[in-house]
Amino acid sequence: MKIKAIYVHLPFCLAKCNYCDFNSYPLPAQNRRVEDYLACLAKELELAAGEVCLDEITTLYLGGGTPTVLTSEQLVSLAKTIYSYLDSTKVIEATIEANPGTLSIEKLTALKSAGFNRLSLGIQSLNDALLKDMGRIHDAKTALSAFNMARKVGWGNINVDLIYGLPGQTIDTWLDTLNGVIRLEPEHIAVYGLSLDDLTPWGSQKLAGSLNLPDESQALQMYESAKDILQGQGYIHYEISNYSLPQRGSQHNLVYWTNNYYIGIGSGAGSYFSGKRYYNVRGLDNYIFQLEKGLRPIDEIIDLTIEDEMAETMFMGLRLMEGVNIAEFHDRFGVSPIKKYAGAMERLASYDLLVVEKGNIKLTEKGIPLGNVVFQEFV
Amino acid sequence: MSIPQERIRNFCIIAHIDHGKSTLADRILQFTGAVSERDMSEQLLDQMDLERERGITIKLQAVRMVYKAKDGQEYLLNLIDTPGHVDFTYEVSRSLAACEGALLVVDAAQGIEAQTLANVYLALEHDLEIIPVINKIDLPSAEPERVKEEIEEIIGLDTSDAVLTSAKTGQGTEQILEAIIRKIPHPAGKKENPLQALIFDSLYDSYKGAIPFIRIMEGSARKGMKIKMMATNKQFEVNEVGVFTPAMRIVEELNPGEVGFLTASIKNVKDTQVGDTITDALKPAAAPLPGYRKVTSMVYCGLYPVDSEDYEDLKEALEKLQLNDAALKFEPETSVALGFGFRCGFLGLLHMEIIQERLEREFKLNLLATAPSVIYEVYKSDGTMVRIDNPANLPPINEVEEIREPFVKATIMVPNEYVGAVMELCQDKRGEYETMEYLSPNRAMLTYYLPLAEIIYDFFDMLKSRTRGYASLDYELHGYKGTDLVKMDVLVNGQIVDALSFIVHREKSYYRGQNIARKLKDLIPRHLFEIPIQAAIGSKVIARTNVKALRKNVIDKCYGGDITRKKKLLEKQKEGKKRMKQIGNVEIPQEAFMAVLSLDED
Numbered sequence: 001m002k003i004k005a006i007y008v009h010l011p012f013c014l015a016k017c018n019y020c021d022f023n024s025y026p027l028p029a030q031n032r033r034v035e036d037y038l039a040c041l042a043k044e045l046e047l048a049a050g051e052v053c054l055d056e057i058t059t060l061y062l063g064g065g066t067p068t069v070l071t072s073e074q075l076v077s078l079a080k081t082i083y084s085y086l087d088s089t090k091v092i093e094a095t096i097e098a099n100p101g102t103l104s105i106e107k108l109t110a111l112k113s114a115g116f117n118r119l120s121l122g123i124q125s126l127n128d129a130l131l132k133d134m135g136r137i138h139d140a141k142t143a144l145s146a147f148n149m150a151r152k153v154g155w156g157n158i159n160v161d162l163i164y165g166l167p168g169q170t171i172d173t174w175l176d177t178l179n180g181v182i183r184l185e186p187e188h189i190a191v192y193g194l195s196l197d198d199l200t201p202w203g204s205q206k207l208a209g210s211l212n213l214p215d216e217s218q219a220l221q222m223y224e225s226a227k228d229i230l231q232g233q234g235y236i237h238y239e240i241s242n243y244s245l246p247q248r249g250s251q252h253n254l255v256y257w258t259n260n261y262y263i264g265i266g267s268g269a270g271s272y273f274s275g276k277r278y279y280n281v282r283g284l285d286n287y288i289f290q291l292e293k294g295l296r297p298i299d300e301i302i303d304l305t306i307e308d309e310m311a312e313t314m315f316m317g318l319r320l321m322e323g324v325n326i327a328e329f330h331d332r333f334g335v336s337p338i339k340k341y342a343g344a345m346e347r348l349a350s351y352d353l354l355v356v357e358k359g360n361i362k363l364t365e366k367g368i369p370l371g372n373v374v375f376q377e378f379v
Numbered sequence: 380m381s382i383p384q385e386r387i388r389n390f391c392i393i394a395h396i397d398h399g400k401s402t403l404a405d406r407i408l409q410f411t412g413a414v415s416e417r418d419m420s421e422q423l424l425d426q427m428d429l430e431r432e433r434g435i436t437i438k439l440q441a442v443r444m445v446y447k448a449k450d451g452q453e454y455l456l457n458l459i460d461t462p463g464h465v466d467f468t469y470e471v472s473r474s475l476a477a478c479e480g481a482l483l484v485v486d487a488a489q490g491i492e493a494q495t496l497a498n499v500y501l502a503l504e505h506d507l508e509i510i511p512v513i514n515k516i517d518l519p520s521a522e523p524e525r526v527k528e529e530i531e532e533i534i535g536l537d538t539s540d541a542v543l544t545s546a547k548t549g550q551g552t553e554q555i556l557e558a559i560i561r562k563i564p565h566p567a568g569k570k571e572n573p574l575q576a577l578i579f580d581s582l583y584d585s586y587k588g589a590i591p592f593i594r595i596m597e598g599s600a601r602k603g604m605k606i607k608m609m610a611t612n613k614q615f616e617v618n619e620v621g622v623f624t625p626a627m628r629i630v631e632e633l634n635p636g637e638v639g640f641l642t643a644s645i646k647n648v649k650d651t652q653v654g655d656t657i658t659d660a661l662k663p664a665a666a667p668l669p670g671y672r673k674v675t676s677m678v679y680c681g682l683y684p685v686d687s688e689d690y691e692d693l694k695e696a697l698e699k700l701q702l703n704d705a706a707l708k709f710e711p712e713t714s715v716a717l718g719f720g721f722r723c724g725f726l727g728l729l730h731m732e733i734i735q736e737r738l739e740r741e742f743k744l745n746l747l748a749t750a751p752s753v754i755y756e757v758y759k760s761d762g763t764m765v766r767i768d769n770p771a772n773l774p775p776i777n778e779v780e781e782i783r784e785p786f787v788k789a790t791i792m793v794p795n796e797y798v799g800a801v802m803e804l805c806q807d808k809r810g811e812y813e814t815m816e817y818l819s820p821n822r823a824m825l826t827y828y829l830p831l832a833e834i835i836y837d838f839f840d841m842l843k844s845r846t847r848g849y850a851s852l853d854y855e856l857h858g859y860k861g862t863d864l865v866k867m868d869v870l871v872n873g874q875i876v877d878a879l880s881f882i883v884h885r886e887k888s889y890y891r892g893q894n895i896a897r898k899l900k901d902l903i904p905r906h907l908f909e910i911p912i913q914a915a916i917g918s919k920v921i922a923r924t925n926v927k928a929l930r931k932n933v934i935d936k937c938y939g940g941d942i943t944r945k946k947k948l949l950e951k952q953k954e955g956k957k958r959m960k961q962i963g964n965v966e967i968p969q970e971a972f973m974a975v976l977s978l979d980e981d
Contacts, residue, residue: 255939315949370907
């Protein structure tokens with residue numbers, strides 16, 4: 001299999017949000033490290049290109065952190081470096097993540113001409129009180145105007161990230177946000193339920209019992225109402241948390257979910273190729289230290305067995321509403337998943353969580369919010 | 380090295396937990412040079428990891444030392460360690476039988492505690508010479524004179540030459556050794572007599588077989604000799620005899636008064652019964668030595684493998700533990716809910732916890748333990764009586780005339796200001812007041828008759844919390860008494876889970892039923908369907924609650940950077956399930972089976 005996707009990580013943001021457990025550092029404290037880091041990304045790309053083939057890559061994703069806290073010059077230069085290792089004629093999708101509070105007409109124009117054709121906007125909510133509680137740097141008005149700016153400059157493929165299940169959030173405020181976003185007519189909407197790592201500020205408050213989270217049935221109601229409304233507006237629910245207009249699914253993320261090969265560049269980034277998973281060192285200093293010594297910044301290599309790859313193909317693939325294609329699985333591993341996982345499938349089917357339909361194994365409506373119960377059976 | 384019998388002293392140390400026994404033992408070992416400064420690891424006698432962690436002695440150990448006394452002579456001292464916890468009275472009794480004297484160690488600030496007192500009485504029963512040692516005199520709160528008075532008052536021991544020590548600083552160690560030599564009689568016994576060796580402990584070694592730890596009372600033991608176990612009549616040939624230095628070291632022979640071990644290719648540990656007498660097969664002794672206080676299992680519980688395929692492993696592990704722990708009893712039993720397992724008898728709750736922990740830790744077993752139970756005497760209407768150690772086996776109530784439960788005589792020592800709280804607690808636990816004595820102007824000793832079932836439920840924890848840890852407790856089995864008991868069944872998803880049944884006094888049944896239902900609700904994870912939980916006496920449901928159905932459990936985000944992390948999360952969830960027992964459609968975690976026991980928080 002060929003490497004189909006490249007991810008580049010920029011671990012900088014303006015300020016950490018209260019729920020964020022990503023590998024990211026507030027920029028004001030790290031400003032002088034940015035140039036060092038960018039130089040290291042170039043070095044890592046150089047090392048990677050010497051070892052693996054990057055010619056068949058079809059998607060690029062620049063994520064973070066908040067990539068757009070960097071200057072237009074920095075980002076354009078980075079894009080140029082990345083593209084110099086790729087066959088740009090093969091790249092069909094190039095996404096950059098952006099925080100609405102970090103965009104300008106100038107930056108949006110520059111990014112577009114640098115080769116990005118998809119914008120992923122972290123709007124999260126259109127309720128100012130909630131945005132403030134989350135520690136976001138923007139308000140609803142900024143979010144809306146950022147979106148409109150992008151459209152004006154000609155971005156034709158925009159994703160909006162939203163979060164439900166926030167402390168203090170009600171069904172009504174959630175529906176307001178959802179409807180507000182639908183009015184923008186983005187091509188893609190990602191709807192995430194809030195999940196909290198213990199080490200985040202909100203996570204520790206949750207542990208202490210001092211966070212006023214919606215209960216499970218409210219969260220479920222938010223999830224279901226989002227699904228109903230979005231589907232009513234022509235959005236296709238194609239992955240547990242992702243909706244898109246027809247043909248606008250994230251090609252990059254589909255590489256992950258179909259368990260194809262990808263390469264990740266930057267601190268903490270993950271790669272999957274040659275039957276192995278690689279995880280880069282986290283932490284700016286570690287990452288820079290390794291590359292300045294001319295070493296690949298790899299922290300962990302996991303040599304997957306066929307069994308592992310099959311399991312991962314199942315639990316990643318089941319995230320997609322169309323599920324895992326039985327024939328494709330068979331072509332790849334030489335065994336039918338129906339046979340391989342007969343016991344698990346029978347159990348799950350008896351609970352009405354899993355179904356085989358048109359040559360695919362997929363979650364049922366009931367199985368979607370209970371995905372982990374299903375995934376567990378395959379790992 | 381040959382030291383005549385007149386210069387042998389065998390002794391043990393009696394002390395309450397925390398009164399400094401292990402530290403004192405370490406000082407003695409250092410002083411006599413049995414252990415060099417360099418080899419000294421903290422508290423040498425407590426060899427088991429668990430003992431170190433809990434700071435208690437469970438398994439007794441023996442050490443041999445040579446001490447050059449002030450009179451210029453060398454003396455051979457054998458220190459036999461004793462456990463200090465109420466559960467292990469039996470073990471104490473074993474070490475006492477191998478000694479002529481005992482050091483009674485009392486904390487200079489705290490005074491005598493109930494357990495110390497019980498052990499002193501045991502020692503007196505064995506006619507041991509007792510040397511009072513007042514420890515921790517370096518503490519600012521030390522009151523050695525008051526403690527001396529207490530000892531005289533309560534035990535009636537002369538404390539005029541009590542030794543004042545600080546095991547921490549080493550002060551007084553030499554005086555202790557001198558007192559041992561001066562006051563403890565040397566062992567009696569003649570080398571010419573037929574061998575009589577008391578087995579006070581044993582160890583199983585996979586190469587050498589069962590190794591009895593012995594105290595020679597009469598005669599001698601040496602390599603090549605044919606020996607006979609007087610209880611079983613089995614005969615063996617001695618391969619080697621040795622002593623504890625504290626490491627096991629081979630010697631030529633063991634003579635009267637000496638403490639050591641022998642190996643004789645004894646395959647079956649049952650042939651080295653603790654308390655048995657070893658004699659010379661060719662020249663046997665006329666009678667065995669008197670045994671000592673018999674082991675009584677006070678507490679029973681069911682132990683089941685989570686994975687039924689581990690049954691044989693559990694059996695083997697129990698057998699192995701039994702090799703070195705004669706007090707552990709077990710026999711196979713089956714439970715509708717849990718399948719094949721063992722009903723195990725223990726000396727007490729601590730003993731039970733330790734065995735469970737060792738099974739899990741040393742044998743890597745994944746276990747389910749049912750709530751502990753006492754033995755009930757059930758008198759049936761047909762005039763017969765059955766003894767029930769598992770509530771699930773209670774005969775149908777219409778066949779039951781009367782249920783009797785074991786009562787203990789409990790001795791509680793407590794500072795005056797807590798007397799009221801203790802009496803209230805005893806009352807609440809169905810206790811019957813017997814006496815109260817003042818030990819000193821500010822300490823009292825209360826005696827109550829209490830149902831053993833209440834003691835193993837939460838009595839000790841509550842006693843500690845209501846007296847800020849100042850109370851000490853000792854108890855002994857007193858007898859059986861008929862009380863108004865009922866059997867509580869627990870239904871999970873409409874099905875009786877036999878392993879959750881328990882017997883409870885009628886007056887407390889409503890409260891306990893509510894309590895267990897609530898606890899199970901918190902412990903049983905949510906399933907894909909709602910699970911009703913009920914507590915019932917016969918067909919009458921007295922508590923009911925539901926575990927709500929699980930509706931949302933899904934990883935929302937999964938992209939290229941965290942596939943392995945998310946997979947591990949799923950594996951962890953799956954692993955958690957494996958540790959549960961599937962009963963019908965419901966997976967019940969291990970802790971649920973102990974929920975009957977856990978403390979009431981509110």
